[in-house]
Amino acid sequence: MNYKPLLYALLIGSTAVSCIRKEAPNAEADITGCTLPGNVLIQDSIDVDVSYDESLNAYPIYVQVKKGTDCSQLAPTFTLTPGATIEPASGSVQDFTSPVRYTVTSEDGQWHRTYSISIEEEKVKEIPTTFHFEDTRTENGYYVFYETSGTQELTWASGNGGFRLAINDAEPSEYPTTLEEKGFSGKCAKLVTRTTGSLGAMVGMPIAAGNLFIGKFNLSNALSNSLKATQLGVEFYHKPLKLKGYFKYTPGNQFYENGGYTNRKDQFDIYAIFYENKDENGQSVMLDGTLPLANFVHPNLVALAQYKDTQVLNSWQPFEMTFDYDRYGKSVDLDRLNAGDYNISIVISSSKDGATFEGAPGSTLWIDEMSIIYE
Template sequence: MKLVKKVAAYMLFASVLLVGAASCSKESDNHEAEIEAVQLKEPVSLGNAAISGVKITIYVSKDADATKLSPVFKLSSGATISPKNGSTQDFTNPVKYVVTSEDKAVTREYEVSVRREAMLSNPFDSWEKKPADASSDNSIYYTPTNSDWSTANIGNVLLRGLGYNVKNTVDQTEDAFQGAKAAIIRTEFVSDKPVFGQNTPIATGSLFLGSFTTLHLMTDPLKCTSFGVPITRKPLSVSGYYKYLPGDKLTDENFTVIPNGKDSCAIYAVVFTGTEPLNGRNVLTDSRIIAKAVLKGGKQPVYTKFDLVLDYKRDVVPGENLMFTIVCSSSWDGNIFKGAVGSTLFVDDIKVTTKNI
């Protein structure tokens, strides 16, 4: 009997050890479900992918085939991913990936998208009608063809739809320095009464590298402009040709004439870090800016060459995420709704000089 009791006690002790060992093993399993880095099997990557929370952007060359790309993800220790890591996917639209932690307790969904290398230089010879199927002249505007250059024209279209007689602030023109066409950028009248509860008497024309969203049009229109495109080379300088005819009467945000005031145009280039664009409130002041070059121009009736050399506050760090914008504006203080209706800026043949980082 004593022998039986000893054997039973030994077996109980052994089982406790096994359960304890199993418990320790499970407790040691990693509960993180993170994507830490991304690389492509194909030789079309332009450097580090941008990981911002659960959104990942992979930058590829202009000739990359986005329908057949095979990203390889570095995951948290022991984690798994679906679709299968390294499998070929069609990135015409963003692809959803689900990461599961080693202990199976945590899952996290990521959205992975592909973005081609930005086209920085532009001769502004080719423009396209938007929307392509527009049936009303009131809804038509033009934008540079197949490029990363944007305007606020869609905002002007929406304002017209709400009854404001505002003209498009950016258009194509045959009055070019060279080539078939150039860009013409104007400051236009909106209303001498508040628009959406804000004093916005004028719409300043802006042609820029980036995108425009109507999301904030009624609440904070300066945030509608998303300035910046991702870059993998270091911009050194920006050149081009411009002429400028300021409007007759400079007015403030209340549409009050400023005695003896003269409008000025703005052409500037900005390099900044991160993956989030700048906007009309911080494009020249944000703490992420590491280089900029600015031209503030008065009346210039004939095309004149400009050369902007970027002044860097510090060296570019290899591997850091960089963005770049060029902004051409018909009124220097348009961001505070100060300008002259009729101010007109012509811009042609912008070229950006870059070098490897």
């Protein structure tokens, strides 16, 4: 007798039974995702991959939402492991003025996990208003200036990163923005207009002015559009009145413009802007290095302070600049000010026209002990 057909039938039958047999209920009880309705999140997503906190007797999830969000009426939606349930219910409105505890139960009902969900408004990020230019760190071979005051922090931006693309073997002291040990008080910032070598000349950027500014330098745009790469401003929660500090300046010997050197005298530049960081549709606005070329004309500008005296001074001198609000005919909205709807930036350069790659190599501006006076 041929037993093979019978054997095949038994095998196929057992396989079919195993395929239709119900899987065991899931024993996992995890939150795998969390979202909030509306555009209220600060971060792109909420981190739910957290460790157990014995002090809370729960798995903590921390969420930051934008300023002005009503945390007493929020309805987070959760994604859970298959078959799991959650209490309070996903999507239900809860009062998050204090942490809310959620319990997730596995599909098989045997496992539970407790989460503590904390939702807080974004904390105001105040910047220091006094700048000593004492503290630096070295990044990518050049100096980066930063200021701290209690919980306040500010990192100054500069064009050093763009200079590095042209001359990547320069020492920190050979960059346009560097540190000087002998300032007006302690150390200071030293800004020098430098030549950028054959590579810089080849791309139409033969000089690089030393500069410092409040904002950020977008290195990815440094070669294609350096003015747009210079992005100006951070949130400021006060009405600025004056900018004061100390400087000294020595211009370089020969001014470079229009492909050659002339007898024109170089000048430094110090200016500060205060502007609305949202347009009429509520979209974010970031002003950039094209602003001086537009003679500081922009619909979002509220006030401008700029140093006007072009006198060459080789010894430390005080300066004081007043923010001109009359120029733009705008008043400061206190509610918007408290909500972080205004930006401030300070720009300092060893060559006033350095943004268009005109200036005298060797022009040097020292800057120290600067402060914003505000209301």
